[in-house]
Amino acid sequence: MSDVLLNFIAGGVGGSCTVIVGHPFDTVKVRIQTMPLPKPGEKPQFTGALDCAKRTVAKEGFFALYKGMAAPLVGVSPLFAVFFGGCAVGKWLQQTDPSQEMTFIQNANAGALAGVFTTIVMVPGERVKCLLQVQQTGSASSGVHYDGPLDVVKKLYKQGGIASIYRGTGATLLRDIPASAAYLSVYEFLKKKFSGEGAQRTLSPGATLLAGGLAGIANWGVCIPADVLKSRLQTAPEGKYPDGIRGVLREVLREEGPRALFKGFWPVMLRAFPANAACFFGLELTLAAFRYFGVGGHPTPSTEVVPVPHDE
Numbered sequence: 001m002s003d004v005l006l007n008f009i010a011g012g013v014g015g016s017c018t019v020i021v022g023h024p025f026d027t028v029k030v031r032i033q034t035m036p037l038p039k040p041g042e043k044p045q046f047t048g049a050l051d052c053a054k055r056t057v058a059k060e061g062f063f064a065l066y067k068g069m070a071a072p073l074v075g076v077s078p079l080f081a082v083f084f085g086g087c088a089v090g091k092w093l094q095q096t097d098p099s100q101e102m103t104f105i106q107n108a109n110a111g112a113l114a115g116v117f118t119t120i121v122m123v124p125g126e127r128v129k130c131l132l133q134v135q136q137t138g139s140a141s142s143g144v145h146y147d148g149p150l151d152v153v154k155k156l157y158k159q160g161g162i163a164s165i166y167r168g169t170g171a172t173l174l175r176d177i178p179a180s181a182a183y184l185s186v187y188e189f190l191k192k193k194f195s196g197e198g199a200q201r202t203l204s205p206g207a208t209l210l211a212g213g214l215a216g217i218a219n220w221g222v223c224i225p226a227d228v229l230k231s232r233l234q235t236a237p238e239g240k241y242p243d244g245i246r247g248v249l250r251e252v253l254r255e256e257g258p259r260a261l262f263k264g265f266w267p268v269m270l271r272a273f274p275a276n277a278a279c280f281f282g283l284e285l286t287l288a289a290f291r292y293f294g295v296g297g298h299p300t301p302s303t304e305v306v307p308v309p310h311d312e
């Protein structure tokens with residue numbers, strides 16, 4: 001089986017691990033990023049990430065943190081599949097032979113290309129997820145109530161057609177091209193560093209988790225402002241920002257100042273490490289299982305370092 005397909009399948013497993021570990025953090029992040037501005041003399045709805053998590057659990061129960069998870073499980077697992085499949089395509093395009101080691105920049109290029117592929121898959125799922133995550137907070141002030149992911153899609157389509165479902169595409173590209181470049185290049189760099197020299201390079205489970213977690217931090221470290229703009233744009237009532245992301249940026253800077261572009265920083269960073277450690281662990285384990293059962297041809301440089309030693 002080709003590297004692209006193997007990475008696609010393993011990426012899907014990694015994506016499911018990411019969602020299961022990371023979704024509660026994501027709910028807190030979106031609620032903080034989109035909470036209504038307090039009126040003069042009023043307290044903000046949430047004072048921080050912990051406050052938001054505590055109030056959400058107290059008011060709506062623990063599983064409120066898992067609200068909207070069906071959409072990312074269906075949307076994010078294929079997204080990670082497309083991402084890692086896309087990375088394999090990006091590597092293949094740059095390699096003169098399949099065993100060639102990729103440089104940091106080549107991995108960044110492969111990640112950036114995969115970021116373009118993932119945007120196409122990701123935008124509808126993100127739009128649905130954000131709307132479901134914030135509907136109890138009053139941030140999506142359109143007054144529309146949604147009964148679940150399919151209901152969101154139906155209502156968005158009725159309201160504004162495909163364009164409404166795909167609202168936030170530019171903002172997602174702005175977020176995911178640099179983020180994906182950082183994600184893959186940092187992971188591959190650390191993987192090489194942690195796996196030592198020589199033909200029998202192995203990566204321990206702990207090192208896989210550490211490299212994956214730090215790749216997640218690098219991913220979000222470069223894209224939080226674009227993510228804030230994207231969340232605002234995707235949860236705004238129809239017609240609020242006719243000129244898209246530029247309108248959101250102008251409003252945020254005018255009304256809240258540049259610091260607001262970093263809203264949700266802590267919940268994002270708190271999620272980034274465990275969610276992406278789980279992702280790369282799931283990915284590498286699946287690739288290792290393929291090799292164990294003799295599926296696929298030669299390992300690519302990105303997959304020859306696995307959590308368990310193997311002899312070829």
Ligand SMILES: CC(=O)O[C@H](CC(=O)[O-])C[N+](C)(C)C
Pocket residue numbers: 018079080083118176179180183216219272275276
């Ligand atoms: C924005 C996003 O989904 O980032 C992914 C990592 C994460 O924390 O979910 C990475 N990537 C888009 C490259 C798959």
